Amino acid sequence: MRKLWQYFFAWLLLGNGAYAAAQDFPELQFDHITTKDGLSSDAVNSIIEDKPGFLWIGTANGLNRYDGYRFRQYYHNDADSNSIINNEIQELYYDSKGRIWISTEDGVSCFLPDQNRFINYNSKLPHPYHLRINSSARIYEDGNGYIWICNQENVIYRVSDNYTLEEKELTMSPFTLSGLSWSGLFNIFRDRDGKEWGYRQNRIYLLDKQTKKAIQTFDFSAIINSPILKMGQDKDGNLWAGTWNNGLFRFFPGRHELLQVKSLPKKVIANCVEWKFREQQWWYA
Numbered sequence: 001m002r003k004l005w006q007y008f009f010a011w012l013l014l015g016n017g018a019y020a021a022a023q024d025f026p027e028l029q030f031d032h033i034t035t036k037d038g039l040s041s042d043a044v045n046s047i048i049e050d051k052p053g054f055l056w057i058g059t060a061n062g063l064n065r066y067d068g069y070r071f072r073q074y075y076h077n078d079a080d081s082n083s084i085i086n087n088e089i090q091e092l093y094y095d096s097k098g099r100i101w102i103s104t105e106d107g108v109s110c111f112l113p114d115q116n117r118f119i120n121y122n123s124k125l126p127h128p129y130h131l132r133i134n135s136s137a138r139i140y141e142d143g144n145g146y147i148w149i150c151n152q153e154n155v156i157y158r159v160s161d162n163y164t165l166e167e168k169e170l171t172m173s174p175f176t177l178s179g180l181s182w183s184g185l186f187n188i189f190r191d192r193d194g195k196e197w198g199y200r201q202n203r204i205y206l207l208d209k210q211t212k213k214a215i216q217t218f219d220f221s222a223i224i225n226s227p228i229l230k231m232g233q234d235k236d237g238n239l240w241a242g243t244w245n246n247g248l249f250r251f252f253p254g255r256h257e258l259l260q261v262k263s264l265p266k267k268v269i270a271n272c273v274e275w276k277f278r279e280q281q282w283w284y285a
Contacts, residue, residue: 058089128164189231232272242269
């Protein structure tokens with residue numbers, strides 16, 4: 001099997017943009033895979049690698065499994081309730097139990113590789129598989145291995161061991177940004193100390209780990225007027241926040257500060273990744 005991480009890294013650099021925080025960046029060579037090679041769509045939105053080494057590629061038209069040589073596609077089938085909920089895939093998450101969680105335009109699917117089937121959730125399904133919002137759901141796995149479905153207005157869903165959903169109400173106060181009212185959590189990030197940080201638009205919340213309710217609110221509406229898309233932590237323990245068209249910020253909880261990285265352009269920062277190559281460290285956004 002080929003070194004599949006090479007394809008992932010190419011997507012990270014070329015698809016999302018990259019900025020290195022160190023000099024002498026190594027010269028890298030890339031292979032390209034497209035619909036001519038069997039990919040279901042050239043519009044790739046998310047990539048993960050599972051423990052057996054397969055790449056899972058979420059596109060605007062279907063889910064692909066790639067072994068380095070061949071593709072296997074997964075599509076929605078109206079006649080099959082065990083098929084994926086929708087073909088327009090937005091984000092993939094590979095959990096600690098080997099399951100693949102798929103956020104789509106019309107709900108969330110959980111793929112069980114050992115059973116080769118999908119368990120589906122959306123607003124059209126009855127309780128306990130019902131979601132408030134279908135599109136742009138975000139998946140978070142807590143320290144105990146439980147999956148939480150975020151970006152559901154003022155509620156959050158915990159997935160039980162039998163794959164049913166437990167709805168939990170959130171207590172964040174609604175606020176207005178760009179003329180729209182917002183509430184709840186877009187997503188959650190857990191730092192190395194086990195603290196859970198929720199975020200929605202230009203707010204960050206320190207969360208109670210059991211209820212996911214806010215213990216402390218960090219309101220940065222005076223600093224940024226666009227949403228936080230991703231939080232991360234580097235090897236030195238620094239916390240970071242990537243935003244929509246406002247660039248990258250460093251988060252100082254103790255000082256209640258959010259400081260912009262001036263050396264980077266005010267672009268969309270959808271992810272933050274640390275990469276080590278030949279004893280040198282780079283920080284990418």
